[in-house]
Amino acid sequence: MPEAARHSHSAGRQPVLFLPHGGGPCFFMDWPDTWDAMAAYLRGVRDTLPQKPDAILVVSGHWETGVPTVTSGAHPSLIYDYYGFPPHTYQLDYAAPGSPQLAQTVQHLLAEAGIAAEQDPHRGFDHGVFIPFMLAFEKADIPVVELSLQQDMDPAQHLRIGQALAPLRDQNILIVGTGLTYHNLRHFMTGDPRSNDAARQFDTWLTQAITQPETQRNQALVQWESAPAARICHPSEDHLLPLMVVAGAAGTDLGVRTYSDTVMGKALSGFTFGG
Template sequence: MPDNSQRQPAIFLPHGGGPCFFMDWTWGPAETWKATRHFLESLASTLPAQPKALLVISGHWEEPAFTAGSAAAPQLIYDYSGFPAHTYQLTWPAPGDPALAARVAHLLRDAGLPAATDPTRGYDHGVFIPLKVAFPQAQIPVVTLSLNHSLDPALHIAAGRALAPLRDEGVLVIGSGMSFHNLRGYFQPQTADRARAFDAWLTTAVESPALERNTLLAKWREAPFAAFAHPREEHLIPLMIAAGAGGDAPGKRIFTDEPMGAKISAYRFDG
C-alpha cells in the first residue's frame, strides 16, 4: 500500500479583511481578528509534514480559464485601499514554482478544463496576508491559481478533483476566501442570525460524505440566506476547489469565530 504519511490536506481558510492581521485595528476593535490570527499561526503545526509547496486559490483573482501563476519570484499585489501606509510596505518573499504551475495547468487540461499559466501574476492579499501569518518564513514555494470567471461551483469542484493528486506529492491545497462575505452586512443587527444559519448549512454540507457534499456545495445558492452571505460568490468559490481536492472522506470544520458580527468558518479535507 502507498505511504500517505506525507499526504497534505486541502484547506479552506478565511483571509480576513484587507491587511487586518498587520494593523492595530481595522473595521472595529483591535480584537476583531485575534482568533483568526491565532488559527492561522497554528496551522502549520497541524500538518503531517512541512509542505513541499502551496497551491493557493484566492477569491481575488478571476480569469476566463483557470490560470496558474508561473513567476519564479512573484511580487506582492497590494489590492486593498484606504489602509495605513505601513500596510503597503509589507513583505513576504516566498518563491514561486514555475514547474508546479505547469503541472497544475496540465492536470486541469487533462481533465478537460480550460487552463493557462501567467508568468507575471504576483501574490494578491488573499494570498500573502494570511500566509504571512501562517508561514512567516516565506520559504515554501507557492503557486497561485485563479478562479474561473464563470464562478460555477460544479466547475470548481471538478477542478479540485483534477488537482487532488498534488496532495500525494506534498502540495498543500489552500482555498483562501471567506465563508461569509457581505461588506454591507457587517455590524448590522440582522446579520448574526443570518450568518449563523448559513454557516450551519455550510458546515453540514462540508461534513457530509463526499458525493453528498459536492452535490450540496454545487447548489449552495439554495442554502438559507445564501444571497445575503454572498451577494457575489467569489469569496466562497475557493472552498469548492478545496472540497473537490478533498477526497472521499467528509470534511470538518477546524475553526469558527464571529468577527464584525458575522460567523465565519475554516474547513479541512483529509480524505
C-alpha cells in the same frame, strides 16, 4: 501494495485547507481583539500538517480569469489590492518563491481532465494569499503558486478543477483555498442583527454540508444558492468558490470545521479535509 507501504504513503499525503483571510491587511493593524482568534488560528496551521510541504497551490477569492490560470513566475511580486489603509500596510513583504514546475504540473493535470488552463509569469500574489500566509507560513520558505477562479462562477466547474488537482496531495503539495464564509462587506460593518442571524444560518448550513460524505457534500455545494440566507451572505460568490476547489481536491476525505468564530457579529468558519 503492502500494508506498511500503504500506510507510509497515506501518512505523507497533505490535507486540503480552507482558510479565512480576514479583511484587507487586518492582522497588521491596531484593531483590538477583533481578528485575534483568526490570527491565532492561522499561526497554528503549519503545525497541523503531516510534514513541511514541498510547495503550496493556493486559490484566492481575489483573482478571476476566463480560464483557470496559474502564476508561473519564479519570484512573484505582491499586489496590494486593498484600499484606504495606512501607508505601512503597503510595505508588507512576503518573499515566498514561485514554482514554474508546479505551475506546469497544474496546467498538465487540468488538461488531462479536459480543462484548458493558462500560465501567467507576471501575475503576483494578491492579499488573499500574502496576508494570511504571512501568519500561516511566515518564514516564506515554501514555494507558492496561485490559481485563479473562473469568471463564470460555476460551482460544479470549480469542484471539477479541485478533483483534477487532487493528485498533487500525494506529491507533498498543500492545496489551500482562502476566502470568507461570510462576505457581504456592506453588512459587515453595520452590525445589523438581521445580517448576524443570516450569517449564523448560512454558517450552520455550510458546516453541515462540508462535514457530509463526498457525494452529499458536493451536491450541496453545487446548490449552495438554495441554502438559508445564501445571497445575503454572498452577494458575489468569489470568497466562497475557493472552498469548492478544495472540496473537490478532498475526494472522499471528510471535512472538519477547524475554525469557528464571530467577527463583528458575523459567524465565520475554516475547514480542513484529510487532516
